[in-house]
Amino acid sequence: MxxxxxxxQFYEITEKKSRFIAYSGGITSVDEAxxxxxxxxxxxxxxxxxxxxxxxPGAEKYSDAGEPRGTAxxxxxxAIKRRELCGVIVVVVRYFGGVLLGKGGLIRAYGKAAGxxxxxxxxx
Numbered sequence: 288m289x290x291x292x293x294x295x296q297f298y299e300i301t302e303k304k305s306r307f308i309a310y311s312g313g314i315t316s317v318d319e320a321x322x323x324x325x326x327x328x329x330x331x332x333x334x335x336x337x338x339x340x341x342x343x344p345g346a347e348k349y350s351d352a353g354e355p356r357g358t359a360x361x362x363x364x365x366a367i368k369r370r371e372l373c374g375v376i377v378v379v380v381r382y383f384g385g386v387l388l389g390k391g392g393l394i395r396a397y398g399k400a401a402g403x404x405x406x407x408x409x410x411x
Contacts, residue, residue, distance in 0.1 A: 298403035302396040304384025309404035311377040314341060320348075320376050327378050335383040338397060340364035341376035354381075354397075358390050362398035366405055375408070377401045 297310045310327055314320050320341045328337050340349035340363035349360030363377050379400050388396060 298400055298407060300396065300400050300403070301384075302392065303386040303388055305386065305388065305396070306380075306382040306384065307396050307400040308380040308382075309377060309400035310380075311375065311401070311404040311408040313374055313408075314343065314376045315374060317343065317346065317348075323376050324378055327380060331380045331382075333382070334380045336381040337378060338363060338381070339376065339378040340367060340401075342367050342373050344373060354393055355390055358393040359397045362394050363401040366398055366401040369402075370405055372405065375405070377404055379404075 297308060299306065299308045312323060314323060324337070324339050331337060336352045336354055336359065338350060338352045338354065338359040340360050341347065342364070347364060349364040351357070351359040359379070363379060367375055367377060379397055
């Protein structure tokens with residue numbers, strides 16, 4: 288399981304019945320980032336959205352994974368950049384709870400979950 292990896296951290300929050308599970312870890316390449324995302328995707332097949340962002344030397348990428356543009360992946364990327372991190376990935380899994388959060392609610396929930404997972408990673 289993912290939780291057994293030494294550099295992997297996760298954090299979970301609930302906002303208006305939606306579950307946000309954030310995973311963060313160290314990476315050294317795009318291939319490692321892709322493998323990280325694939326493993327979490329396999330583990331959470333029933334999730335509505337699996338959003339990610341990562342920063343490597345000379346490369347950064349994020350995905351909103353079907354959420355409204357700029358409400359999911361960009362808050363994750365901003366959480367990484369605020370902490371001035373590199374060689375890091377954060378993936379947030381959302382299980383939709385039936386209540387719409389709106390753009391502001393999505394930005395806050397994704398950003399909060401990502402920030403907490405990154406803060407946990409940074410204290411190792």
